Amino acid sequence: MTEPVLELKGITKRFGALTANDGVSLHLMKGEILALLGENGAGKTTLMNILFGHYAADAGEVRVKGQHLPPGQPRAAIAAGVGMVHQHFTLAGNLTVTENILIGSESLLRLNSRRDAAKARILALARTFGLPVNPDARVADLSVGERQRVEILKALYRDAGILILDEPTAVLARPEAEQLFRILRGMTRGGLSIIFISHKLHEVMAASDRVTVLRGGRVVAERVTAETSAAELAELMVGRSVSRPKRDAHPAGAPVVVARGLTVTAGGGAALDAIDFEVRQGEILGIVGVSGNGQAMLGRVLSGLARPDAGRLTFDGRDMAGFTPRDAVRQGLGRVPEDRHAEGAVGDLAVWENAVLERLREPAFSSWGFVRRAAAKAHAADLITRFDIRGAAPETRTRLLSGGNMQKLILGRNLAARPRFLLANQPTRGLDEGAIAAVHAELLAARAAGAAILLISEDLDEAVGLSDRIQAIVKGRLSAPVPSEKADARTLGLMMAGVWEVSHAV
Amino acid sequence: MRFERREEVSVTALVIAPFAAIAVALGLCAGLIAMAGVSPLTAYAEMLRGAFGSRLAVTETMTRASPLILTGLAAAVAFRARLWNIGGEGQFYIGALVAAGLGHSLLSGLPVALAIAVLMLASMMAGALLLIGPTLLRLRLGVDEVVTTLLLNFIVLLFVGLMVEGPLKDPLAFGWPQSVPVAAGLRLPDLVPRSRLHVGLVVALMVAVIVGIVQSRTVFGAETRAAGLNPRAAAFAGVPLLGTLVKVAALSGGLAGLAGAIEVLGPAGYVTTTMSPGFGYAGIVVAMLAALHPLGVVAASVFVATVFVGADAMSRATGVPSFIADVIMSVSLLTMLTALLFTTYRIRA
Numbered sequence: 008m009t010e011p012v013l014e015l016k017g018i019t020k021r022f023g024a025l026t027a028n029d030g031v032s033l034h035l036m037k038g039e040i041l042a043l044l045g046e047n048g049a050g051k052t053t054l055m056n057i058l059f060g061h062y063a064a065d066a067g068e069v070r071v072k073g074q075h076l077p078p079g080q081p082r083a084a085i086a087a088g089v090g091m092v093h094q095h096f097t098l099a100g101n102l103t104v105t106e107n108i109l110i111g112s113e114s115l116l117r118l119n120s121r122r123d124a125a126k127a128r129i130l131a132l133a134r135t136f137g138l139p140v141n142p143d144a145r146v147a148d149l150s151v152g153e154r155q156r157v158e159i160l161k162a163l164y165r166d167a168g169i170l171i172l173d174e175p176t177a178v179l180a181r182p183e184a185e186q187l188f189r190i191l192r193g194m195t196r197g198g199l200s201i202i203f204i205s206h207k208l209h210e211v212m213a214a215s216d217r218v219t220v221l222r223g224g225r226v227v228a229e230r231v232t233a234e235t236s237a238a239e240l241a242e243l244m245v246g247r248s249v250s251r252p253k254r255d256a257h258p259a260g261a262p263v264v265v266a267r268g269l270t271v272t273a274g275g276g277a278a279l280d281a282i283d284f285e286v287r288q289g290e291i292l293g294i295v296g297v298s299g300n301g302q303a304m305l306g307r308v309l310s311g312l313a314r315p316d317a318g319r320l321t322f323d324g325r326d327m328a329g330f331t332p333r334d335a336v337r338q339g340l341g342r343v344p345e346d347r348h349a350e351g352a353v354g355d356l357a358v359w360e361n362a363v364l365e366r367l368r369e370p371a372f373s374s375w376g377f378v379r380r381a382a383a384k385a386h387a388a389d390l391i392t393r394f395d396i397r398g399a400a401p402e403t404r405t406r407l408l409s410g411g412n413m414q415k416l417i418l419g420r421n422l423a424a425r426p427r428f429l430l431a432n433q434p435t436r437g438l439d440e441g442a443i444a445a446v447h448a449e450l451l452a453a454r455a456a457g458a459a460i461l462l463i464s465e466d467l468d469e470a471v472g473l474s475d476r477i478q479a480i481v482k483g484r485l486s487a488p489v490p491s492e493k494a495d496a497r498t499l500g501l502m503m504a505g506v507w508e509v510s511h512a513v
Numbered sequence: 514m515r516f517e518r519r520e521e522v523s524v525t526a527l528v529i530a531p532f533a534a535i536a537v538a539l540g541l542c543a544g545l546i547a548m549a550g551v552s553p554l555t556a557y558a559e560m561l562r563g564a565f566g567s568r569l570a571v572t573e574t575m576t577r578a579s580p581l582i583l584t585g586l587a588a589a590v591a592f593r594a595r596l597w598n599i600g601g602e603g604q605f606y607i608g609a610l611v612a613a614g615l616g617h618s619l620l621s622g623l624p625v626a627l628a629i630a631v632l633m634l635a636s637m638m639a640g641a642l643l644l645i646g647p648t649l650l651r652l653r654l655g656v657d658e659v660v661t662t663l664l665l666n667f668i669v670l671l672f673v674g675l676m677v678e679g680p681l682k683d684p685l686a687f688g689w690p691q692s693v694p695v696a697a698g699l700r701l702p703d704l705v706p707r708s709r710l711h712v713g714l715v716v717a718l719m720v721a722v723i724v725g726i727v728q729s730r731t732v733f734g735a736e737t738r739a740a741g742l743n744p745r746a747a748a749f750a751g752v753p754l755l756g757t758l759v760k761v762a763a764l765s766g767g768l769a770g771l772a773g774a775i776e777v778l779g780p781a782g783y784v785t786t787t788m789s790p791g792f793g794y795a796g797i798v799v800a801m802l803a804a805l806h807p808l809g810v811v812a813a814s815v816f817v818a819t820v821f822v823g824a825d826a827m828s829r830a831t832g833v834p835s836f837i838a839d840v841i842m843s844v845s846l847l848t849m850l851t852a853l854l855f856t857t858y859r860i861r862a
Contacts, residue, residue, distance in 0.1 A: 349743075
């Protein structure tokens with residue numbers, strides 16, 4: 008057996024009372040793709056930040072090709088040939104691809120930057136590793152997938168032999184993700200060794216050679232991918248067997264929210280183009296599609312943040328033209344936003360403040376302009392128990408909650424008021440299996456209680472599992488609804504490619 | 514060396530931060546005082562004596578602190594909502610001008626208490642209007658309010674100059690560029706006999722308590738904080754951003770305008786273009802030293818007033834130029850900003 012290119016031995020890292028990594032050891036062989044699997048908060052990102060020198064470990068050591076790596080020095084990691092692609096990209100949008108790649112690898116004191124030589128090298132790397140990109144394009148004009156390629160090229164440009172990707176598919180739609188893994192596979196044939204961090208079982212199964220499972224900051228298992236199964240990994244990752252709850256048959260009632268010819272024009276084109284849908288009492292309508300096809304605008308319209316330019320939107324038969332977020336809350340429209348950190352909650356406010364932020368002006372939570380703090384805190388405490396929000400007290404700063412628990416808080420503040428309608432926009436994006444199961448259970452419980460739910464999701468398994476009916480959104484247009492029983496992979500694939508319009512014509 | 518974000522900012526750290534910042538600032542300025550050929554310890558002792566050494570000194574310091582409390586609050590309430598009001602100086606002057614202009618003759622028929630209240634209210638409205646403009650420009654057109662509010666200070670000061678040389682010039686002032694005086698009956702009563710300390714201090718302290726309650730206990734305060742910390746999430750939750758920020762602007766500008774009013778109705782009696790030793794700008798320092806907390810503003814105002822009043826006395830006693838007061842204040846702002854960084858981040862080797 009040859010020596011590993013990378014070895015982590017007994018890495019321990021504490022943040023205050025929290026032990027993020029507890030004696031973690033792992034190794035990476037040359038030409039191998041290792042998946043680092045674990046739920047959110049299992050310590051994956053911390054571990055990789057230690058490896059890359061962003062954090063200094065409290066104990067343990069990192070060895071690259073047998074050489075000890077000094078802790079806490081990203082420069083040393085780069086020099087040793089370790090490249091890191093962060094989950095949130097670190098590119099400057101107003102610079103070109105070449106300039107972004109050169110930043111940090113050229114001396115600041117250089118007067119003439121070797122732009123042309125660099126460009127030639129970037130193109131050569133791009134060709135060798137199958138990462139097509141235009142070196143003169145401005146990064147701001149690139150798609151998310153292309154930006155990720157730039158990040159990878161940036162690492163390769165610095166002669167990285169070991170590439171670490173932190174949740175590389177979190178921002179990608181499935182076809183882009185599949186393409187990424189094909190590229191990574193090709194790169195290992197070129198001699199690179201890769202670690203990717205993930206909590207998605209299907210991609211770990213599909214793309215890795217070996218899996219190291221992290222739970223609660225410790226390595227709980229190591230498996231050769233070909234010799235394990237998604238079910239085994241799921242159980243190792245969560246520590247118990249989890250299964251997503253199943254939807255039971257249940258007749259739908261009268262339409263609650265109805266859209267007819269709803270159109271929103273933005274930036275010259277139609278963000279939503281004459282869409283029709285109706286969401287009925289006690290049913291979940293799933294909207295599937297590749298991101299960037301109008302889901303965001305649909306979410307904004309139903310949240311009261313954007314106005315339709317044409318068409319009708321009704322709620323219980325009443326026209327909803329020009330309703331505001333406040334009207335929505337008052338009338339019983341619940342809203343779970345697409346981005347829970349940017350829109351769902353104010354991270355630096357306490358949990359109780361976020362719990363009542365939408366309802367501050369209601370008599371239950373304020374009188375004469377003064378916040379009824381006791382009532383608000385009691386309400387928050389109630390949400391915490393009812394929706395099993397872990398690690399939270401009413402006074403906890405919301406920023407400290409994990410993604411799943413923050414989502415439970417947002418769901419809870421909506422569902423506590425028993426809304427007639429709920430918009431659930433990407434409700435489980437970025438959540439781990441345990442949290443996904445909990446969110447699904449809450450949505451199904453709300454459905455059983457008679458809520459009309461509009462689910463916008465990029466996760467097809469989720470959409471099919473939860474929805475009664477499914478419509479696809481493509482370039483701002485909606486397909487006709489299909490009962491989810493009839494939505495097999497082929498049908499959905501065609502719908503998401505926009506083929507329904509052709510089939511109508513035939 | 515690198516910075517790591519702390520999981521939770523401790524209250525203790527926030528309380529210690531200003532004291533540490535002031536200590537470091539005084540230490541740094543000690544070097545300058547030594548360069549002027551005076552022992553820093555002597556200089557600082559003289560400064561303390563000058564600010565608190567006699568009954569008169571104490572009343573002078575508190576007189577100086579009164580408008581600072583208000584301009585400090587003005588900056589603090591705005592900064593909390595991430596509205597960068599650098600225009601406290603202009604709002605102070607416009608408030609002062611309105612108080613003098615109206616208080617000279619227009620309100621002579623009213624009962625004194627009512628007339629004073631009307632004057633204060635008018636000054637507040639003037640200050641509020643001066644900030645609402647830049648706020649709307651930012652919300653509607655994205656014009657940076659740091660630039661607009663800062664530049665308005667100079668415009669207002671020139672306008673005040675125009676008025677005290679022109680329409681509002683006091684004909685009995687032997688040609689000095691000063692405004693007509695406030696009617697004697699409308700001056701704020703003294704708090705301590707035979708001193709310049711006046712009821713304005715009580716007004717400022719009451720306002721500080723009210724602002725504290727508004728910020729921590731009311732719907733407006735909660736919505737303001739949400740809008741300042743995460744505007745998108747606040748808007749999603751139904752907080753009207755435009756309305757909230759305009760109200761914050763009205764409050765902030767109003768407080769700075771009120772500072773101008775109590776200075777004119779209190780010790781000054783009339784407006785000149787040099788009546789403010791930078792109350793508006795010092796308010797920014799006060800707000801930062803107070804970590805934007807309304808009651809902290811009171812303490813920070815007393816500190817800044819001590820430096821200013823004490824520096825004059827120290828300068829007379831030791832010959833160190835009194836400009837050292839401006840230096841101490843500016844350095845404290847820098848050290849406080851550094852200290853705030855350490856309350857949020859820790860250094861790892």
